[in-house]
Amino acid sequence: MKTTIGISPENREVVAHQLAILLADEFVLYTKTLNAHWNLEGIDFHSVHRYFEELYTQSAxxxxxxxxxxxxxxxxxxxxLKNFLQLTHLTEQDEDGNDSRSLIRKLLADHESLIEFIRGTINEFQEAHHDAGTSDFVTGLMEKHEKIAWMLRSHLR
Structure with missing residues (x-):
């Protein structure tokens, strides 16, 4: 069935490809958050374990x-998984620590990476591809990542 939503097929294709990259990044970050939740160790295990559960639920x-x-x-x-690994900007994390500070630092870096990628697409979607809906959508998504990054950063103070 033909998609007729006021955006040219060419523009929808470019936007969908950018979103596919974002989807891969989001899925890899989701997996990394699960890793943090599952493999966390330390004196603050209980509270941070629960916090990581909140994060992976939001991520899903x-x-x-x-x-x-x-x-x-x-x-x-x-x-x-093959598609996600081909598309993502994110990398596998090193196994250099399962304490909360190490895991939080890694997750923070990934959220900040996603924020930068998303920020770079907002105007492109709106102006170059005439897709205000996706521009608005990714703006909201960026704001969610900004809030999570702030919370993660606050754990490291």
Whole structure:
């Protein structure tokens, strides 16, 4: 069925590809957050373990939202680990510490990386590709990552 939403097929394709990269980043970050939750050690285990659970729950919602936005544009979301690893900007984390500070630093760096990537797409989606909806969508997503980054940063003070 043809997608007719007032955005040219060419523009929808470019935006969907950028969102596919974002989806891969979100999925990799989700996995890294699960790793932090599962493998955390230390005196603050209980409270940080619960906090990481909140983070991976939020992350799962963001993954789903990005995939659904791609579908709204009439494209299929990448949905294999192979695709995600080919598309993502993020890297595997080193096994250099399972204490809360080490894990929080790693997650913070990834959230900040996503914030920078998303910020770079906002105007492009709106101005170059005439997609105000996706521009607004990623702005909201960026704000969620900014709040999480602030919270993670606050743990490190």
């Amino acid at each position: 919602d963001m993954v789903d939202d990005v995939a659904e936005r791609i579908r709204q544009l009439g494209h299929y979301a990448p949905a294999t």
